[in-house]
Amino acid sequence: xxxxxxxxxxxxxxxxxxxxxxxxxxxxxxxxxxxxxxxxxxxxxxxxxxxxxxxxxxxxxxxxxxxxxxxxxxxxxxxxxxxxxxxxxxxxxxxxxxxxxxxxxxxxxxxxxxxxxxxxxxxxxxxxxxxxxxxxxxxxxxxxxxxxxxxxxxxxxxxxxxxxxxxxxxxxxxxxxxxxxxxxxxxxxxxxxxxxxxxxxxxxxxxxxxxxxxxxxxxxxxxxxxxxxxxxxxxxxxxxxxxxxxxxxxxxxxxxxxxxxxxxxxxxxxxxxxxxxxxxxxxxxxxxxxxxxxxxxxxxxxxxxxxxxxxxxxxxxxxxxxxxxxxxxxxxxxxxxxxxxxxxxxxxxxxxxxxxxxxxxxxxxxxxxxxxxxxxxxxxxxxxxxxxxxxxxxxxxxxxxxxxxxxxxxxxxxxxxxxxxxxxxxxxx
Numbered sequence: 001x002x003x004x005x006x007x008x009x010x011x012x013x014x015x016x017x018x019x020x021x022x023x024x025x026x027x028x029x030x031x032x033x034x035x036x037x038x039x040x041x042x043x044x045x046x047x048x049x050x051x052x053x054x055x056x057x058x059x060x061x062x063x064x065x066x067x068x069x070x071x072x073x074x075x076x077x078x079x080x081x082x083x084x085x086x087x088x089x090x091x092x093x094x095x096x097x098x099x100x101x102x103x104x105x106x107x108x109x110x111x112x113x114x115x116x117x118x119x120x121x122x123x124x125x126x127x128x129x130x131x132x133x134x135x136x137x138x139x140x141x142x143x144x145x146x147x148x149x150x151x152x153x154x155x156x157x158x159x160x161x162x163x164x165x166x167x168x169x170x171x172x173x174x175x176x177x178x179x180x181x182x183x184x185x186x187x188x189x190x191x192x193x194x195x196x197x198x199x200x201x202x203x204x205x206x207x208x209x210x211x212x213x214x215x216x217x218x219x220x221x222x223x224x225x226x227x228x229x230x231x232x233x234x235x236x237x238x239x240x241x242x243x244x245x246x247x248x249x250x251x252x253x254x255x256x257x258x259x260x261x262x263x264x265x266x267x268x269x270x271x272x273x274x275x276x277x278x279x280x281x282x283x284x285x286x287x288x289x290x291x292x293x294x295x296x297x298x299x300x301x302x303x304x305x306x307x308x309x310x311x312x313x314x315x316x317x318x319x320x321x322x323x324x325x326x327x328x329x330x331x332x333x334x335x336x337x338x339x340x341x342x343x344x345x346x347x348x349x350x351x352x353x354x355x356x357x358x359x360x361x362x363x364x365x366x367x368x369x370x371x372x373x374x375x376x377x378x379x380x381x382x383x384x385x386x387x388x389x390x391x392x393x394x395x396x397x398x399x400x401x402x403x404x405x406x407x408x409x410x411x412x413x414x415x416x417x418x419x420x421x422x423x424x425x426x427x428x429x
């Protein structure tokens with residue numbers, strides 16, 4: 001009986017000791033060391049070393065240098081390539097870390113206010129209206145099953161690019177009494193229907209009972225420009241139609257310079273916005289090839305500068321971003337880009353693309369006094385931390401305009417079709 005009690009007592013002590021050990025700082029430090037690390041040439045990475053751990057490279061190379069310091073193991077990336085670092089305790093290997101060193105990569109940070117002009121694929125249906133026909137009030141488009149958000153891409157086998165393409169078909173179908181063959185893009189589906197225009201008795205013209213649009217315009221902020229490829233990224237979020245609330249499917253588009261004329265200050269429940277106008281010369285500075293959840297992307301005609309940080313800047317991957325002070329580049333008056341203080345409240349080291357990687361908070365007194373925090377039109381403002389471009393402002397919290405979300409620059413570069421990993425990536429199209 002005494003032996004059984006002693007066995008259970010000792011077992012209990014060992015169990016409690018293991019649990020306590022699991023929560024100890026040395027063990028937590030060990031567990032926090034990732035199995036895989038990606039660095040750029042010139043980057044350094046410090047591992048906390050609460051216990052006496054030594055590090056060595058599995059195979060001698062020039063890719064990384066290990067600096068063994070008191071309570072710290074430091075890796076310095078020298079040349080691009082892959083290595084395996086082995087952590088040892090008392091001569092026994094306890095963990096292996098795969099280290100991937102990427103080539104030095106730099107982009108020009110943005111911050112400029114830009115005007116955006118989008119042309120849709122086909123014409124977008126943004127609403128229905130009633131036609132006063134002989135048989136009464138009716139919407140031919142609604143009767144044909146056409147919904148708000150649908151995109152009319154073909155009429156009678158002919159491709160439709162703009163609103164002016166629609167009128168001749170409506171007139172011809174109305175006069176002949178023959179319905180039009182309509183092809184619609186609805187989400188990822190192709191839908192066919194027949195649409196018969198009705199003559200409006202009051203205006204004596206044939207109508208479809210549809211409100212349509214073939215373009216959209218707005219303002220935003222440039223995030224980055226890659227000098228070698230001329231590719232750029234801006235806005236940090238998708239552009240949606242103001243009526244349908246659905247992402248605009250882009251056929252093509254242009255960006256021009258814009259000038260901020262005034263600011264509607266944000267408040268709780270009202271995020272505020274930048275009021276701006278396209279620059280007087282309306283000079284096109286680039287095209288738009290893609291409208292995605294991560295922003296708009298395309299190529300610039302020529303390089304642009306922000307007048308404050310005009311040299312190519314290294315970037316930080318999502319796992320390299322840390323909580324604490326940072327800055328944003330944006331325009332709040334005229335076309336002058338300025339640097340403002342913010343704080344990274346939280347950040348997620350994402351392994352896969354996601355639009356909300358950071359929570360940020362505006363701390364700069366001058367920006368708070370001018371805008372109240374994050375306002376519409378500020379989306380795309382580049383976020384800088386430790387002299388690296390880490391992401392862009394994307395959304396504001398409606399109930400707290402001083403705070404909002406940011407997207408990691410890693411995913412915007414991915415959408416732009418810019419390869420930072422030395423392997424094929426998706427291309428903007």
